[in-house]
Amino acid sequence: MRAICACALALTVTGCVETAPEFAISEPDPQLNFVRGYRSVADECRLVGETAFTVDFLDDAADLVACPTGSAAMASLMAETGAPVITQTNSFSFFSIPYR
Template sequence: MFRAIIPTLLLIAACTPVPGTAPSSLPFFGNGYRFDGDACRRLGEDAYTNQFLDDAADLVGCPEDLENLGVFVIDTDAQEVARRDGYILYSVPLR
């Protein structure tokens, strides 16, 4: 009996999303913010994000568990504006 359950449990565990990589309802675009492959990405406009958009800043979403998040905030002068779907949303002033 237990032998039949173990493969099922392994299959379920394999489908569990890894934190920071789960699908999001946020309108991300691009391949990374600042450089291709960066974990942070720009956000477009939708019913939720339009309240944070500004002509003088980029709206950027970064995974909450990003290891170098403090460096990103200091380097870009980012200001946290919201949290959603495992991401921190930042307003990053354009220079």
């Protein structure tokens, strides 16, 4: 048992332990207001409306879009738009897509 504690302490001290991204939250997913699929009706990435959670991320010159974290839809949205993740919940990654 002491060996395990010593290894864990050594990894922490040397910085080898990965930390969660700054924008991730560890709470359950908040209440979200999904409006529709973003690029099509069947798109897994969804346009998101205002809720207590999203109010700080809404912009009158951009769409707030949520994609299931790690999904193919998320990867394709990032490739198409170049948009970075602005925040994340347990299940969704959020993007602010400016109007063109």
